[in-house]
Structures are given as structure tokens and as C-alpha cells.
Amino acid sequence: MEFLGQLGLPKVELETMDFQHGFQTRSYLIYHQFLKDTEIGKNLLKGLSEDPRVNALVGQMVSFGSRAIRFEINTLAMWLAWCTNYYGERFANEQLESWLNAEEVEVLNCLWVLGVEVDESIELSGGYVIRTIADMPDSDDKEYFNRKEFNYLSRTSLPKCAITKWQKIKKMWSDVPPVSSALSDEYRASTKSLYELAFILNSLDGVTCVPNFHTAYRDETTPIGYFGGSGGGATMFDVSTLSLSKISAASAPEINEMFSRFQLKGEPEKARLQLILNRLSQAKRRIQLEDKMLDLGIALEMLLLDDNDKDQLALQFRLRGSWLIGKSSQDRLEKWNLLQEIYNARSSVAHTGTLHNNNPSKIQKILEALPMYLSLSEAILRKIIISGPPVWRDLVLGVLADANFLVEGSGQAQPDEPQ
Incomplete structure (x- = not known):
């Protein structure tokens, strides 16, 4: 029996479920009733x-x-009613005829990402686009990600943009033997590239990008529009971020160059660089300074000490990084000092569990220098993505790429051997 107090007022009970219908369910109910x-x-x-x-x-x-969803005539009829309502009978019938006669349709292959926002959609080479939420097709996801919450407990980070590409797929697939998937090799390849682009964005100055949710959408005027429900890959859980970094359209040429160079690399090198980019991204997203320096140090060690030579690692770390991007003797010296500070901080956390024994002055110095550490790391990553890893010995010794060197004990000049 419902509780009534002495004033005859009921007790307000806690709700255990949210019964609010999403955008697609509301649309379904309206046109189903129609x-x-x-x-x-x-x-x-x-x-x-x-x-x-x-x-x-x-x-x-x-x-x-x-x-994929099981085809039902009712669902197609709801879409046709919707399209007629919005665009008129002639257009709706033309779209229906085109779809019925087609073997393939286009879908927007989509990776929603965290940590990034854009003022306008940025078109990249190969048909890839970093889209604003406003430029995404209407869906439950768009509605959810675009909402504004006023709950003081809400500290959930939601995507503000997506990396996308329009891709052709088979209209239908069969789930009876012989099973045929609608996913072409091109669709799978573009999906892989969406993730690679997301990781590459972390090498931009001050940018943090985290792959979050992969899905795909049909254009609303292509049957059956958004009347087929929603769904996609499971949301990725990682070190999250509440901050937003902005990418401008002016960055498109740099992103295109890095992406095109990245695509030319072998799969082992791509996988290695993605791990490094993710480490750098984590360093930007971490809250604890100790975690930031540990991830940053690991990312740079993977970049600069990739040959795993145990000889004087700290020295090689500083030499290689400073010579790789230093433009003058003074610039190399400044980068040498920054790399030494990064390496020492990383070693302190890794070996003692504290950052410089919690010395307040040293910690304050690292906090102040952190933007320079991150900027240096991003620059090194961009350089290696675009130019590839150098022959470290030749870089440090200033040997030209086509130069010969003297083999010890031979007395003869020999061509350099690849490492």
C-alpha cells in the first residue's frame, strides 16, 4: 500500500530504471502507430x-x-512513411526503387572519439572526415552524446566528434549456409584506418584522442534509415579524459602527411607506433604527475631506444632525441636537458615508487616544465612517423645517408649496413 504521511502526501520513491525513450524508439512508435x-x-x-x-x-x-537486423516489411513501411512525410511521395518512391534494385549501399563507418572537438568538420585525404556532432546522421548516439547534463555527480566524458568514412557494403547478408558477410575487405580496412587516425592525432601539439565507440550509420534517406535500431562495438574503457583538445582545419595537411606515411609502414612498425602513441596519450590524460612521467618516459624509450641496446641507455636517450629534432647546438642542448629531466623522473618513479622522493621543489619544477616535455615528445613522434626511424649511429655521428664508413681493422671503406 502506498505510504501517506500525516499531511496526506505520498513518499517519493527512488526510481530503479530510466524509462525515457531514445530518439529512434520515439520515431518507431510514431510511425508504427501511423x-x-x-x-x-x-x-x-x-x-x-x-x-x-x-x-x-x-x-x-x-x-x-x-x-545486421532481420528484415521486416513493417520496418520498411515505417521508413517509407517517414521519408514521404519529410521529402514527399515522389522522392520517397525513387529512394525505395533505388534501394530495391541495388546490391550495395553506403554506410558511414564511424569511430566516436573522446578528448577531441572541432568547430567544423575537417575533410582529410582518402574520404576520411573528422565530423562535428551536428554533421552526424540523426541517431540515438548523436542524441545521447549531444545532451547536456546538470547532475553534479556527472563526470562522464562523452564524445564530441567522430572520425568517419562513407563506405560501400552489401545491402543484405545471409545467416543461413553458406553464410555471407556484408563486410568487404575495404570496409574492414577503413575501420582499421579509423583507429589508426585516432591514435595519430595524439602526436599533434596538445591533442588527446581516445577511440571510444565504433559503429556505422545509413543515410536517413536510404531504406531503412534509422528505423533498424542502433548498435556497434563495445565502448572502449581506458584511462579516460574530461578535458577537450581542439583541432582546427589548418591541421589537415599535417594530419594527411602523417597518415599517408603511416600507411606505408609494415604492420609490426604500425603496431609499435600505436602502442607509443597510446602511451603518450595516456601521459596527457593521467591525473597523477608520477603516472604522467612514467608513461611519458616509457613512450620516449620505445621511440629512442628501439634497438634495445643496454649500453648507456640514459646517454643514448638524450643523444638520440636531441640530435633527431634539434636544429642548432643551443637547441640540441635545451632538448638534451629536457630529455634528461624526463628520463630521471621516469626512473625515479619506476625504481622507487616516488617522484624524486617527493621533493617539493623538484616536483614543482617538473609541473612547470610538463608542457615542454609533452611538446618535445609530440615533435619526436611526428618526426619518426613522417621520416621513419633513423639509423641512430649515423644520426649522432652526422653521417650522410649515402656515405661510406671505415670498417674497423679492414682499412677499406664499406657501405653502411642496415640495422
Whole structure:
């Protein structure tokens, strides 16, 4: 029995579930009712039910790129009613005919990312686009990510943009033997590239980018639009971020250059660079200074000590980094000092569990220099992504790429051997 107090007022109970319908469910309910209760809706459904091409699709799976749903005439009818309502009968029928006769359709292959926002969508080479939420197709995801919360407990970071590419896929796929997937090699390759682009963005000055949620969308005017529900890959959980870094359209040429060079690398080198980029990204996202320096040091060691030579690691760390991007003797000296501070801080945390024994003055110095540490690390990463890892001995000795060197004890000049 419901509780009533002495003033006759009920007790306000805690809700255990959120019953608010999302954008796509609200659309579904409106047009489902329209088909059921109106003559226009009934006639529309009847016309589709009498089309042999439509009946042939019953029982098959409609592909949405990252997922598929069982085809139902009702769902197609809801889309047709929606398209007619928004764009008129002629356009809706043209779109329907085009879809019924097509073997392939386009979907927007999409990776929502955390930590990045753009004022306007940025077009990159190869058809890839960093899209604002406003430029994304309407969906439950767009509605959810675009919402504003006023809950003081809400500290959840939501995506503010997505990396996307329009990609052709098969319209349908079969789940009966022989099973045929709608996902082409091109779709799988573009999905892989979406993640690679997300990682590469972390090498930009001050930018943090975290892959979060992979999915795909149809254009709303292509059957069955957003009436097929939603879904995609599981949300990725990592060291999260509440900060937002902004990317401008002016960065497009630099991003394109890094991305094109990255694509030319072998799979082992791509995997290694992605680990490094993720470490650098984590260093930017960490809250504790000790964690920041540990991740930053690891990222740079993976970059600068990739040959795993145990001889004087600290010295090689400073030499290689300063010679790689230093433009003058004074510039190399400044970068040498920064790299030494990074290496010492990383070693302190790794070997003692504290940062310089919690010395306040040393910690304050690191806090003040942290932006310079990150900027230096980003510059080194960009250099290696674009130019590839150098022959470290030749770099430090100033040997030209096509130069010969004297083999010890031979007395003869020999061509340099690749490492």
C-alpha cells in the first residue's frame, strides 16, 4: 500500500530504471502507430506487401555495416512513411526503387572519439572526415552524446566528434549456409584506418584522442534509415579524459602527411607506433604527475631506444632525441636537458615508487616544465612517423645517408649496413 504521511502526501520513491525513450524508439512508435491507425499507412503497408521484391527479402538480414537486423516489411513501411512525410511521395518512391534494385549501399563507418572537438568538420585525404556532432546522421548516439547534463555527480566524458568514412557494403547478408558477410575487405580496412587516425592525432601539439565507440550509420534517406535500431562495438574503457583538445582545419595537411606515411609502414612498425602513441596519450590524460612521467618516459624509450641496446641507455636517450629534432647546438642542448629531466623522473618513479622522493621543489619544477616535455615528445613522434626511424649511429655521428664508413681493422671503406 502506498505510504501517506500525516499531511496526506505520498513518499517519493527512488526510481530503479530510466524509462525515457531514445530518439529512434520515439520515431518507431510514431510511425508504427501511423501504419496501424490511418488509411494512408495501411495502404502503404499493403502496397509493399504485394511487391515480390519486398517479399523476397523477408527472413534475410539487412546490413548496417557493423551489425545486421532481420528484415521486416513493417520496418520498411515505417521508413517509407517517414521519408514521404519529410521529402514527399515522389522522392520517397525513387529512394525505395533505388534501394530495391541495388546490391550495395553506403554506410558511414564511424569511430566516436573522446578528448577531441572541432568547430567544423575537417575533410582529410582518402574520404576520411573528422565530423562535428551536428554533421552526424540523426541517431540515438548523436542524441545521447549531444545532451547536456546538470547532475553534479556527472563526470562522464562523452564524445564530441567522430572520425568517419562513407563506405560501400552489401545491402543484405545471409545467416543461413553458406553464410555471407556484408563486410568487404575495404570496409574492414577503413575501420582499421579509423583507429589508426585516432591514435595519430595524439602526436599533434596538445591533442588527446581516445577511440571510444565504433559503429556505422545509413543515410536517413536510404531504406531503412534509422528505423533498424542502433548498435556497434563495445565502448572502449581506458584511462579516460574530461578535458577537450581542439583541432582546427589548418591541421589537415599535417594530419594527411602523417597518415599517408603511416600507411606505408609494415604492420609490426604500425603496431609499435600505436602502442607509443597510446602511451603518450595516456601521459596527457593521467591525473597523477608520477603516472604522467612514467608513461611519458616509457613512450620516449620505445621511440629512442628501439634497438634495445643496454649500453648507456640514459646517454643514448638524450643523444638520440636531441640530435633527431634539434636544429642548432643551443637547441640540441635545451632538448638534451629536457630529455634528461624526463628520463630521471621516469626512473625515479619506476625504481622507487616516488617522484624524486617527493621533493617539493623538484616536483614543482617538473609541473612547470610538463608542457615542454609533452611538446618535445609530440615533435619526436611526428618526426619518426613522417621520416621513419633513423639509423641512430649515423644520426649522432652526422653521417650522410649515402656515405661510406671505415670498417674497423679492414682499412677499406664499406657501405653502411642496415640495422
